[in-house]
Amino acid sequence: MENILASSLFLLITPIFLFFIFKQRFQSSKNQLPPGPPGWPIIGNILQIGSNPLVTISMFAQEYGPLISLHLGTQLLVVASSPKTASEILKNHDRILSGRARPDAFEHSFSPFYLVWSTDCGDHWKTLRTLCRTEMFSPKALEAQSRLRDEKLAQMMCFLHGKKQEVVNIGDVVFTTMFNMISNVLFGKDLVGYEEKHGTSDGLKGKLFRALKDGTKANISDFFPLFKRLDLQGIRRENLHNLREIFSFWEDIVAERRAQIQDMAVAVAEEEKTFLDRLLENGFSKDQINACALELFIAGVDTTSSTIEWAIAELLKNKEAMSKLQEELKYKTAESQLSNCSYLNACIKETLRLHPAVPFLIPRRAFEACEVMNYTIPQNAQIFINVWAIGRNPEVWDDPLSFKPERFIGSNLDFKGQDFELIPFGAGRRMCPGLPSGIKSLQLIIASLINEFRWVLPDDEDPSKLDMKEKFGVTLQKEKPLQLVFEDLE
Ligand code: HEM
Numbered sequence: 001m002e003n004i005l006a007s008s009l010f011l012l013i014t015p016i017f018l019f020f021i022f023k024q025r026f027q028s029s030k031n032q033l034p035p036g037p038p039g040w041p042i043i044g045n046i047l048q049i050g051s052n053p054l055v056t057i058s059m060f061a062q063e064y065g066p067l068i069s070l071h072l073g074t075q076l077l078v079v080a081s082s083p084k085t086a087s088e089i090l091k092n093h094d095r096i097l098s099g100r101a102r103p104d105a106f107e108h109s110f111s112p113f114y115l116v117w118s119t120d121c122g123d124h125w126k127t128l129r130t131l132c133r134t135e136m137f138s139p140k141a142l143e144a145q146s147r148l149r150d151e152k153l154a155q156m157m158c159f160l161h162g163k164k165q166e167v168v169n170i171g172d173v174v175f176t177t178m179f180n181m182i183s184n185v186l187f188g189k190d191l192v193g194y195e196e197k198h199g200t201s202d203g204l205k206g207k208l209f210r211a212l213k214d215g216t217k218a219n220i221s222d223f224f225p226l227f228k229r230l231d232l233q234g235i236r237r238e239n240l241h242n243l244r245e246i247f248s249f250w251e252d253i254v255a256e257r258r259a260q261i262q263d264m265a266v267a268v269a270e271e272e273k274t275f276l277d278r279l280l281e282n283g284f285s286k287d288q289i290n291a292c293a294l295e296l297f298i299a300g301v302d303t304t305s306s307t308i309e310w311a312i313a314e315l316l317k318n319k320e321a322m323s324k325l326q327e328e329l330k331y332k333t334a335e336s337q338l339s340n341c342s343y344l345n346a347c348i349k350e351t352l353r354l355h356p357a358v359p360f361l362i363p364r365r366a367f368e369a370c371e372v373m374n375y376t377i378p379q380n381a382q383i384f385i386n387v388w389a390i391g392r393n394p395e396v397w398d399d400p401l402s403f404k405p406e407r408f409i410g411s412n413l414d415f416k417g418q419d420f421e422l423i424p425f426g427a428g429r430r431m432c433p434g435l436p437s438g439i440k441s442l443q444l445i446i447a448s449l450i451n452e453f454r455w456v457l458p459d460d461e462d463p464s465k466l467d468m469k470e471k472f473g474v475t476l477q478k479e480k481p482l483q484l485v486f487e488d489l490e
Helices: 002-031 053-064 083-092 123-135 139-144 146-162 170-187 204-214 225-230 235-247 251-262 275-281 286-317 319-329 342-354 387-391 435-452
Strands: 067-072 075-080 167-169 370-372 375-377 382-385 453-456 483-488
Touching: 053 067, 053 075, 053 387, 075 083, 083 370, 083 382, 083 387, 123 275, 123 286, 139 146, 139 435, 146 170, 146 435, 167 170, 170 204, 170 275, 170 286, 170 435, 204 235, 204 286, 235 286, 251 275, 251 286, 275 286, 286 319, 286 342, 286 435, 319 342, 319 435, 342 387, 342 435, 435 453
Parallel strands: 075 382
Antiparallel strands: 067 075, 167 483, 370 375, 453 483
């Protein structure tokens, strides 16, 4: 019986696969796709990509050029790996190429309310982006949040002072600080504690990590959308379960606040209002608020904390850069002073050049077919920009693998989306709206850690030999999390 079933399934599926292969091949010859490595029948290049896509895809780019195409099952992926190809996509063809390719793990009933994973830049995306820009990230909003940032920073310092001489996972500590900075802007409350570790599955931090991982799991439904409905590996189901548990951490806060506003039980001064108040004033539903909060945590916490972890690791390895930074930062802790610290800002740029938090940006999608540098990008193709490879390209950067903040001193090169050599926040209409807030947090946390402590590696490990291997995910993590011992400055 089982044999008969298997053979019928085989007979049913084979023609469908063959249809897609012929369709791919036919389109390839007709439309002049960007070049790329030949793939296997049916699965295309899936197996060639392996566990470190950054390295393999960068190697393909060296062989086939700065604009390549790869077939992942029936999906076409176009990867740009040079400033010129990135600018063609993010500037010259930004309007047509600014959809998002949303992973199937995030296809749920509330998906139309996403911002980061909004596939179509529709009305909800526009409203939410405008609200974020004006109410969260405008100079006025950031100024209003400065007391809150100081408070969260003071809590972090207090925690670290209590842990002196102990081994601390610094990424975990900064993750907590960033989580609570964002949760206070959103809900006016802390949502996580320092003692809860990333790894524990029942805590909010652990669940957020799982959600981040689910977005990058190899999923048959993403490679063969024909099978989406079946969710063969159960990834979408599991992610939904996890997301619902995440939402439960703030749903009571939202319901209580909605009731207070409806009953006019509290009158809140304009400057005291949280982002939740703004969403409620704009008539956002429970699902809309859940989707928005989830994405702000996903987009804002791990990006900032992993960048800080990389910056500390690079400074530990590069004593000269560390001494210069210590010299510049002496007695400077106020936000207004830090934005003028040229060496600090050069260290941040240099960290983001070598270790961009989102190494391929967030996958884009072509709304329509378009011509880029004489190649066709077909409608619905996924588009990656390999920011990691651009940051390490010897044709773009002198001595690209060395950490040399000096390269940015006296240079106008910036990460604001105009210079395509350095685009860790992306560019164009999908560029990161959280940049001003992210940069402030990076400046504040790095400066405070430098001004208050001496950092030592456990077991007298030699910092110059620090392991800098990367682990690929949505965000670029250190494979071995950075463990530090904090000591008083002499
Ligand atoms: C070091 C810190 C950060 C880095 C490196 C970073 C990087 C990025 C990148 C590369 C993108 C995709 C851009 C594109 O597709 O062109 C992005 C999008 C986004 N980021 Fe950030 N980000 C950071 C901090 C933050 C923070 C703190 C927030 C908010 C709390 C945030 C919110 C967002 C949102 C909402 C989007 C989606 C925009 C859209 O699709 O329209 N980011 N970020």
